[in-house]
Amino acid sequence: AQSVTQLGSHVSVSEGALVLLRCNYSSSVPPYLFWYVQYPNQGLQLLLKYTSAATLVKGINGFEAEFKKSETSFHLTKPSAHMSDAAEYFCAVSGNTGNQFYFGTGTSLTVIP
Amino acid sequence: EAGVAQSPRYKIIEKRQSVAFWCNPISGHATLYWYQQILGQGPKLLIQFQNNGVVDDSQLPKDRFSAERLKGVDSTLKIQPAKLEDSAVYLCASSPMTSFNEQFFGPGTRLTVL
Numbered sequence: 001a002q003s004v005t006q007l008g009s010h011v012s013v014s015e016g017a018l019v020l021l022r023c024n025y026s027s028s029v030p031p032y033l034f035w036y037v038q039y040p041n042q043g044l045q046l047l048l049k050y051t052s053a054a055t056l057v058k059g060i061n062g063f064e065a066e067f068k069k070s071e072t073s074f075h076l077t078k079p080s081a082h083m084s085d086a087a088e089y090f091c092a093v094s095g096n097t098g099n100q101f102y103f104g105t106g107t108s109l110t111v112i113p
Numbered sequence: 114e115a116g117v118a119q120s121p122r123y124k125i126i127e128k129r130q131s132v133a134f135w136c137n138p139i140s141g142h143a144t145l146y147w148y149q150q151i152l153g154q155g156p157k158l159l160i161q162f163q164n165n166g167v168v169d170d171s172q173l174p175k176d177r178f179s180a181e182r183l184k185g186v187d188s189t190l191k192i193q194p195a196k197l198e199d200s201a202v203y204l205c206a207s208s209p210m211t212s213f214n215e216q217f218f219g220p221g222t223r224l225t226v227l
Contacts, residue, residue, distance in 0.1 A: 041220070042220055042221075043117070043204060043218030043219050043220050044156070044204070044206075044218040045218070046215045046216070049215065090155050090156070092155075101146070101158050101161070101216075102158070103148075103155030103156045103157070105155045106154070
C-alpha cells in the first residue's frame, strides 16, 4: 500500500525567499511520485513527476524536487518565490502498476509581498 | 487541444436526493479517473477506468455511488441517495495511459448536500 504525508498544512514565505514544501511517502514497491498545484476553483495541474529516472526532477515554473529513498522523501523546492506561486500544493504517489493513486492532504502556500 | 470537461460546475441538492456528474476526457485518453475532494483534504480516488473497463474501484462507496464509462469515452458518476458527507468537489481526470503518465484534471463539480 502507498501513502504520502505532507508536513505543514500552511506555509508562508516572503517574495523572493526559498520555497520548501515537504512530502514523505510510504510504499511497499518502488513508487512513482508527483507534485500537483491547485489554484482556487480550478483543477489540479502537474508540476513534476518522478518515475525512477533521475532523482532530481525539474518541473514547470522553476520548481524542482529530489527523490531521497533513504529518507523516503520527495520535497518540493523553488529558489525564489513569486506572488503567483500562492496556491495549494499536493504530493501524490502511485505504485509501479499504475494503479492505487494517493494524494496527500495538501499544503497551502502564501507568498508575502 | 480541448481539456477535460465537466458538468455541472455547481450542484445543490437535499439529502436523500440523487445527482449525476458528467465528464468528457481529452480525446484519445484511455484512462479516466473520478476523485472526491472534501474541503481541506487531498483528492481521493473513487474509480479508475481503462477504456470502458474498471481498473480500480476499491474506494468507491458502492452502496450509493456508481460510475460508468460507456464506449470508453465520456463518463458519468452518480450518487443515490446523497448524504451530507458527500458534499465535496468531484474531479475528473484523464491520462493517455496509466498513473505514471500525467493526469489532466477538469475544473471539478462542487456538490453541496443540504
